[in-house]
Amino acid sequence: xxxxxxxxxxxxxxxxxxxxxxxxxxxxxxxxxxxxxxxxxxxxxxxxxxxxxxxxxxxxxxxxxxxxxxxxxxxxxxxxxxxxxxxxxxx
Amino acid sequence: xxxxxxxxxxxxxxxxxxxxxxxxxxxxxxxxxxxxxxxxxxxxxxxxxxxxxxxxxxxxxxxxxxxxxxxxxxxxxxxxxxxxxxxxxxx
Numbered sequence: 117x118x119x120x121x122x123x124x125x126x127x128x129x130x131x132x133x134x135x136x137x138x139x140x141x142x143x144x145x146x147x148x149x150x151x152x153x154x155x156x157x158x159x160x161x162x163x164x165x166x167x168x169x170x171x172x173x174x175x176x177x178x179x180x181x182x183x184x185x186x187x188x189x190x191x192x193x194x195x196x197x198x199x200x201x202x203x204x205x206x207x
Numbered sequence: 208x209x210x211x212x213x214x215x216x217x218x219x220x221x222x223x224x225x226x227x228x229x230x231x232x233x234x235x236x237x238x239x240x241x242x243x244x245x246x247x248x249x250x251x252x253x254x255x256x257x258x259x260x261x262x263x264x265x266x267x268x269x270x271x272x273x274x275x276x277x278x279x280x281x282x283x284x285x286x287x288x289x290x291x292x293x294x295x296x297x298x
Contacts, residue, residue, distance in 0.1 A: 126251060132258050147259070147283070156279055158264040160217060167223050167258035168238070173249040188247055192238070 126172045128206040129185040131193055134165035139198045168193055181205060217263045219297040220276040222284055225256035230289045259284055272296060 135141050141163050148162040170188070172181055182205065189201045226232050232254050239253040261279070263272055273296065280292045 134258065134260070144259075151279060151283060154283060156275065156283075158267045158275060159261050159279065160264055161262045163260040165258035165260070167225065167256040168235075169225070169254040169256070170250050171252045173251055176249045184247065184249060188242060188250065192242060192245060192247075 126174045127177065127181055129168075129170040129172060129181070129203055130206065131168040131170065131185065131189050131201055131203040132165060133168070133189070133194050133199050133201045134163055135198055136200050166193070217265045218268065218272055220259075220261040220263060220272070220294055221297065222259040222261065222276065222280050222292055222294040223256060224259070224280070224285050224290050224292045225254055226289055227291050257284070 135144075144162040144164045147164060148159060151159045151162070170185065172184070176184060185203055185205065189203055190196065194201045226235075235253040235255045238255060239250060242250045242253070261276065263275070267275060276294055276296065280294055281287065285292045
């Protein structure tokens with residue numbers, strides 16, 4: 117096992133889940149209002165989402181990793197009726 | 208006002224808040240366990256965090272935008288006892 121694997125096993129997938137832009141984000145609006153009250157008037161709007169970091173098994177790389185992360189994001193992490201996701205793989 | 212400003216006013220700040228690595232992430236562990244049950248054994252661990260997209264006023268750019276986003280992330284979006292954040296500015 118080389119240094120990379122010892123200290124940094126497997127890829128990491130960063131998944132960002134947000135409400136679709138057509139869905140009212142009450143939580144984000146509440147934060148935006150709070151920021152105005154707290155003297156941060158230069159923030160025009162806030163959207164809140166969820167952020168997941170998945171550590172993948174060493175054996176999962178390349179296109180297989182992509183496919184697996186997309187399956188997980190679609191089926192488990194996102195409610196496709198109101199949410200959408202983006203992701204980024206980190207070697 | 209040029210096209211860019213008309214359709215894309217102000218910068219966007221993407222702020223990612225996660226529990227410090229020394230803090231137990233029960234929610235992330237629950238998701239990791241669920242993924243194993245749901246036949247995704249190649250995910251070794253999951254950390255869950257929060258994701259915020261702030262739309263900034265047109266007038267806020269460059270270093271001033273950075274400073275403002277760091278202040279907001281430190282003072283409002285993050286609990287510095289147990290959480291840490293990273294951010295990314297999008298022009």
